[in-house]
Amino acid sequence: MLPVRRLLxxxxxxxxxLARSSSNSSHKRYDVIVVGGGHAGTEAAAAATRIGAExxxxxxxxxxxxxxxxxxxxxxxxxxxxxxxxxALDGLMGRAGDYAGVHFSILNRRKGPAVWGPRAQLDRxxxxxxxxSELLNMPRLTVIEGSVEGLLVSAADPEQPGKHRVTxxxxxxxxxxxxxxxxxxxxxTFLSGSLFMGRTTSPGGxxxxxxxxxxxxxxxKEVLGLKLGRLKTGTPPRIIRxxxxxxxxQLQLPDPQPTPFSFINTHTHCKxxxxxxxxLTVTTPGVDRVVRESLPxxxxxxxxxxxxxxxxxxxxxxxxFPGRQHQVWLEPEGLxxxxxxxxxxxxTMPPEMQLRLIQEIPALSQAEIHTPGxxxxxxxxxxxxxxxxxxxxxxxxxxxxxxxNGTTGYEEAAAQGLWAGVNAGRTALxxxxxxxxxxxxxxxxxxDDLVVHGVTEPYRMFTSRAEFRTSLRPDNADLRLTPKxxxxxxxxxxxxxxxxxxxxxxxxxxxxxxxxxxxxxPCWREKLSDVGISENKSTLIxxxxxxxxTDVSFSILAxxxxxxxxxxxxFAERIKIEAVYRPHCEKxxxxxxxxxxxxxxxxxxxxxxxxxxxSLSNEVREILDRARPxxxxxxxxxxxxxxxxxxxxxxxxxxxxxxxxxx
Numbered sequence: 001m002l003p004v005r006r007l008l009x010x011x012x013x014x015x016x017x018l019a020r021s022s023s024n025s026s027h028k029r030y031d032v033i034v035v036g037g038g039h040a041g042t043e044a045a046a047a048a049t050r051i052g053a054e055x056x057x058x059x060x061x062x063x064x065x066x067x068x069x070x071x072x073x074x075x076x077x078x079x080x081x082x083x084x085x086x087x088a089l090d091g092l093m094g095r096a097g098d099y100a101g102v103h104f105s106i107l108n109r110r111k112g113p114a115v116w117g118p119r120a121q122l123d124r125x126x127x128x129x130x131x132x133s134e135l136l137n138m139p140r141l142t143v144i145e146g147s148v149e150g151l152l153v154s155a156a157d158p159e160q161p162g163k164h165r166v167t168x169x170x171x172x173x174x175x176x177x178x179x180x181x182x183x184x185x186x187x188x189t190f191l192s193g194s195l196f197m198g199r200t201t202s203p204g205g206x207x208x209x210x211x212x213x214x215x216x217x218x219x220x221k222e223v224l225g226l227k228l229g230r231l232k233t234g235t236p237p238r239i240i241r242x243x244x245x246x247x248x249x250q251l252q253l254p255d256p257q258p259t260p261f262s263f264i265n266t267h268t269h270c271k272x273x274x275x276x277x278x279x280l281t282v283t284t285p286g287v288d289r290v291v292r293e294s295l296p297x298x299x300x301x302x303x304x305x306x307x308x309x310x311x312x313x314x315x316x317x318x319x320x321f322p323g324r325q326h327q328v329w330l331e332p333e334g335l336x337x338x339x340x341x342x343x344x345x346x347x348t349m350p351p352e353m354q355l356r357l358i359q360e361i362p363a364l365s366q367a368e369i370h371t372p373g374x375x376x377x378x379x380x381x382x383x384x385x386x387x388x389x390x391x392x393x394x395x396x397x398x399x400x401x402x403x404x405n406g407t408t409g410y411e412e413a414a415a416q417g418l419w420a421g422v423n424a425g426r427t428a429l430x431x432x433x434x435x436x437x438x439x440x441x442x443x444x445x446x447x448d449d450l451v452v453h454g455v456t457e458p459y460r461m462f463t464s465r466a467e468f469r470t471s472l473r474p475d476n477a478d479l480r481l482t483p484k485x486x487x488x489x490x491x492x493x494x495x496x497x498x499x500x501x502x503x504x505x506x507x508x509x510x511x512x513x514x515x516x517x518x519x520x521x522p523c524w525r526e527k528l529s530d531v532g533i534s535e536n537k538s539t540l541i542x543x544x545x546x547x548x549x550t551d552v553s554f555s556i557l558a559x560x561x562x563x564x565x566x567x568x569x570x571f572a573e574r575i576k577i578e579a580v581y582r583p584h585c586e587k588x589x590x591x592x593x594x595x596x597x598x599x600x601x602x603x604x605x606x607x608x609x610x611x612x613x614x615s616l617s618n619e620v621r622e623i624l625d626r627a628r629p630x631x632x633x634x635x636x637x638x639x640x641x642x643x644x645x646x647x648x649x650x651x652x653x654x655x656x657x658x659x660x661x662x663x
Contacts, residue, residue, distance in 0.1 A: 029179040030056045031428035032421070033169055035148050035216075036186035037065040039410045040402030040417030042131055043091050044184045047421030049140040050090060050491045053428050056178065057135065057143045058169070060190075060209060065143070066096070066131025068124050068410070069188075069206050070235045072333045072341050075261065077107055077117035078461040079411040081442040084118065084477040086414050087262045088500075089422075089485045090492045092134055093414045094261035099269045100127035102276050102335050104258035113577045114473045115463045118261060121254075121278060123334035126269075147172040149215040151183065153223060156396055161605035164224055165396040172215070181428035184399040184420045185216075188413070189233065189378040191404055192217045196300035196375035198350030207374060217379050224395055227382045231458055232300065233408060234313050234375040236345040237354050239330075240368045241338045248363040249279035249330060263478040264499055270335075279330040279363075283314070286360030287326075291318040294349035294357075300375035301348060311408065311460070313346040313375070314357070328361065339370055348375035380406045383450040384627055389423040389433035390416060390447065393605060393628060399424045406455035407446075415443045422491050434489060435630075437599055439592040440480055442472055452627065452634045468592055470584040475577050479504055503571070510554075510568035510575050511582075514543030517561060527560050528552065547579035598633035601653060605630070614652040620645045 032048040034041050037059030045057040059065055074097045075083050087094030100122045107117035136143060152168040168179040190205030192214060203211045220226045254275040258268040291314065295301060301315045317326050329343035342364075347354055351372040358364045383405040385392055390405075392398045401420035402413035423433040436444035445466045450459065466472050472480070482500035485492035519527075521537045524546065531549050533541070543561070546552050554572040558565040568575065605628065609621045616624070620641055629635040632653065636646045 030054050030142075031180060032056070032182045032184065032424045033058065033178060033180040034184045034186060034421065034424075035169065036188060036190070036402070037062070037143075038067070038069070038186060038188045038402065038413060039093065040186035040188070040413040040420070041184070042066055042135060043086065043093065043414045043417035044186055044399075044401055044421030044424065045135065045141055045143075046092055046138060047089075047418045047491055048182075048184070048425035048428075049138055050493075051422060051425030051429065051431075052490070053140065053182075053425035055141050055425070056180070057141060058146055058148060058171075059143065060145065060147055062132070062136075062143060062145055064128075064209070065135060066128040068122060068127055070233075071343060072122045072124050072331060073120065073343075074101075074122055074410060075117060075119035077115065078442070078463045078465070079409060080107075080116070080118035080261075081463065081472065081474050081477070082411040082415045082446070082461055083261050084263075084474040085441050085443050085481055086411075086418055088477040088481040089418055089489070090482075090496055091414065091418045092131060093411070094263075095265065096127050096130040096134075097122065097261045098265045099130045100124075101258065101261075101268055102270050102274075102332065103254040103278060104268060104270075104275065105255045106259055112470075112580075113475055114469045114581065116474060118259060118474055120258075120261070121276075121331055124337070125334055147210070149175070150219040151216070151223070151398070152177060152179070153219075153395075160396055161393065162396040163394045166398040170215075182397045182399060182424035184401060184417075184424045185404055186400075186402045186413070186417055186420075187216070187378075188403045189376045191379040193376055193378040196348050196377065197372060198297050198348070198353075199299050201299065205376060205378060207371070220379075220381060224392075224398075226385060226392070226394070228379050229382055229406070229455075230377060231380050231403075231406060231455075232375055232377040233311075233458060234300070234346040234348055235373055236314075236342050236347060237351075237358065237369045237373040238333070238371040239340045239342055239358065239364065240370050241332075241340050243364075243366050243368045244279075244330060244340055245363050245366065246279050246330075249281045252278040252280055252329075263482070263503075264496055274335070276332050276335065278332070281328050281330065281361055281363045282325040283318075283328060284325075284360050284362070285323075287314065287357055288318050288322060290353060290357040290360060291315050291349075294353045297353070298349045300377075311346070313348065314344065315347060315349070317344075330363075345373070347373045378403065380404055380455075382406070382454055384452070384454040386451045387433070387605075388435035388447055388451055388630055388634075390420040391423060391427070391433065397424075397427060403458075405450055406459055407450070408458035408460055412446060412459065412461055415446055418491075419443060419447065422489055426490075431490075435599075437596060438466070439468055439595050439599075440472070440484075441477075442466055445472075448634065448637070452629060452637050453639070467595075468588050470581050471588055471592070473577070473581070475574055479507075503574075506568055506571050507574060507578060510565070510571055511544055511578060513564050513568070514547070514557070514575075514579070517543035517557075517564065528556065544579045544582075547576050595633055598636060599631045601632040601650070603629055603631060603635065603649075603653065612652065615648040616645050624649075 031053035032055045034045040034057045048055040101120035103121035148169045149172040150170045153164045156162045156165045166183050193205030193211040195202050195204040331341045333339045390399050399420040401416035438444045478500045486497035518540045521533050554575045609625045623640045
């Protein structure tokens with residue numbers, strides 16, 4: 001009999017001090033220091049400790065650790081895949097979402113499970129409580145409040161690639177120096193951040209909080225010689241719930257049965273009947289009019305800095321698509337919150353014009369604003385300067401994750417944070433860094449896109465970015481990553497690993513049992529009269545093949561063959577998905593193996609593309625020298641690198657490798 005899965009454990013919330021001094025920490029050397037307590041920083045700190053590293057998390061305010069700075073939601077198409085993968089590697093985000101979720105839904109259900117988008121509206125307070133409870137009770141993790149003024153840098157280890165080596169951080173105010181082996185920077189929008197509202201500009205990365213110290217940007221740009229850029233984003237005004245006329249909106253109910261994000265949870269903290277709805281409305285011509293009138297007093301919109309294409313401000317949408325109706329989702333901020341988050345109304349015009357704009361929407365004609373929207377501009381480090389394990393190529397021991405790499409979104413930040421934390425911990429413990437392939441995870445796709453192509457606008461994950469979508473599904477992230485996380489990476493607990501092994505065993509046995517059931521079409525028609533099996537079909541059909549029929553579920557087959565199949569009913573949906581996608585996944589295997597072979601051929605980090613006797617055009621040499629790809633596979637994905645150039649590079653690297661091995 002297969003063991004029963006563990007139910008969701010509710011976290012305890014112990015008392016803790018919200019004001020911790022950094023003075024005690026300055027006398028201790030850490031393996032890893034993580035700067036920033038957002039989604040990237042919390043996952044990085046947790047991952048480093050799971051690896052076994054003594055870790056210090058430095059954040060400006062402990063009480064804002066795990067804060068949902070913008071939208072009160074998680075997941076979606078592409079993003080939900082990342083949440084499932086972070087969870088499969090024992091990260092925090094999925095379990096936090098299961099605890100804090102108040103409205104669960106699977107987006108894209110009309111399409112195949114490979115592109116389903118697990119999503120949840122979150123209670124802001126509950127999410128923050130869960131993350132803080134986990135981190136503040138985590139072995140090997142110290143959390144302090146403070147700001148980092150700069151990085152401590154020394155000469156590089158000549159045996160490793162890089163021009164510098166980071167040895168710690170220097171705190172602001174008191175100037176304490178804290179030593180470590182690895183640093184992970186997860187500064188979000190706080191790196192030289194500026195807030196915009198109308199014509200008013202002030203320093204900051206989030207309303208009510210100071211930006212990171214200017215010295216940190218100086219360290220990155222002037223001391224380390226990194227290429228920095230500037231990006232922008234924004235957030236909508238928060239509306240007082242009781243001033244909204246919901247009768248003029250379209251009701252959007254959650255799924256009747258919530259689907260947990262975490263593979264080790266069988267249910268969510270919020271009961272199905274306790275979930276709360278969202279509401280949908282649209283903009284009007286009056287909204288367009290207010291946007292146009294606001295332009296002379298809206299300095300953020302006038303800036304050339306690139307903003308998020310896939311989550312643009314209402315000003316950007318109106319200017320790009322004049323005369324169109326735009327959707328506005330009215331999302332609850334929590335079970336007991338009196339605020340509504342108007343998704344789709346991010347804006348940076350003066351507060352009085354923000355009120356005029358929202359009141360042009362019938363459902364919001366009497367609405368009152370609790371907090372106005374605003375824009376943020378911030379520095380980011382061009383991510384082509386990173387290795388695939390998220391360490392800077394020129395600085396040993398310095399890792400970057402989240403919006404500092406040019407991405408947008410909680411999920412993208414968490415995924416990078418986890419992987420940077422893993423490799424910062426491994427590097428500090430003298431273990432080799434690791435990379436995730438595009439063939440095995442959306443995290444691998446995300447990082448490869450960043451380090452190979454860089455960004456010209458905030459990067460957002462979509463399922464269309466992955467070549468092997470049918471294999472990289474949200475439902476099988478545990479089977480793809482949890483065993484690797486335990487056996488190779490070292491970041492997964494024994495409990496989670498055993499659960500993944502149990503599930504894999506159950507699925508394998510169930511599919512084997514289904515294939516042992518083989519009947520003629522007439523026999524299947526007799527047993528399942530409602531299934532439209534073609535009269536022309538004459539060959540035997542297995543139980544697994546029957547699952548390819550839309551109307552046939554595993555539960556139906558289990559009721560037909562209870563003795564054989566009922567032990568596997570807990571895997572019913574997963575078995576159906578595995579059966580449907582197995583033929584497609586088998587076809588993809590050859591292409592995936594080819595890509596893995598290309599990615600296994602490493603290119604030397606100090607390779608001189610201009611002096612080596614390899615047949616490459618000057619244009620291709622310039623592209624390769626600028627991007628400095630880590631593998632042949634990464635080189636092939638660079639725009640401008642021709643197939644012929646790839647063949648010449650492959651031949652040269654292979655010949656050089658043979659000569660090296662022959663010595």
